């Protein structure tokens with residue numbers, strides 16, 4: 255199996271949209287009046303979820319009418335949130351076929367097709383012209399990216415001069431290999447963590463300037479601990495990203511927490527920009 259197919263198979267299995275609809279109905283949501291906030295627990299696929307996307311939005315200089323790119327957009331939660339909050343247009347691209355399909359159906363459900371367009375594609379070979387986007391994000395994607403210089407070079411290529419670029423990821427900590435399974439890999443295959451220092455160097459190597467790296471380990475640890483408590487009590491909510499992680503979701507959540515505690519992973523948020 256190619257690396258890209260292996261990543262797609264890992265993330266999206268079966269009819270993801272049907273799974274989410276069933277969970278929404280189980281949670282008593284009215285699909286005709288569904289809001290971005292109601293969908294938020296499941297379509298922002300990182301442990302701090304909707305809250306983390308809102309906090310990131312607070313730091314982004316997006317203006318109404320601008321065109322933003324979300325690389326590895328998953329189910330499209332962050333893309334729809336930014337489009338709604340800033341009245342901008344967002345293009346999303348993701349390698350996982352089942353997620354792209356679900357993302358577009360969720361966008362239709364929220365009647366946002368005029369502002370959010372999601373297509374299948376690889377962040378290492380973006381299907382866009384040069385210098386078209388006013389800003390770009392990639393949230394918890396790069397843990398699966400083997401060639402960071404290529405991935406960042408592509409992001410740089412499609413951004414306009416002066417555009418911002420924001421990313422979040424689990425970097426490699428100083429204490430050795432992470433425990434698996436984790437949300438992004440069952441056993442370490444297709445997992446390519448690098449240290450925050452290397453990420454910063456790769457971004458600068460691609461041409462990005464003003465690279466600011468923030469350690470988000472404590473916030474993520476709190477998020478995983480909360481999820482782990484709920485999983486241990488058998489009290490995970492009907493709607494949540496654990497639905498997408500498979501039967502071993504509790505083990506993935508537990509390992510993610512232990513890896514941060516033992517400094518095997520190092521979650522970060524990075525903001526930078528393409529020079530004018």
Ligand SMILES: C[S@@+](CC[C@H](N)C(=O)[O-])C[C@H]1O[C@@H](n2cnc3c(N)ncnc32)[C@H](O)[C@@H]1O
Pocket residue numbers: 261262265297298299300325326327328329330331332347348349350353375376377378392393394395398399
């Ligand atoms: C943890 S999910 C995050 C999804 C989304 N960014 C969010 O925050 O809700 C990781 C996503 O990265 C995508 N991905 C991994 N490698 C990719 C690549 N090379 N190009 C595009 N998408 C990729 C996966 O398919 C998956 O949807």
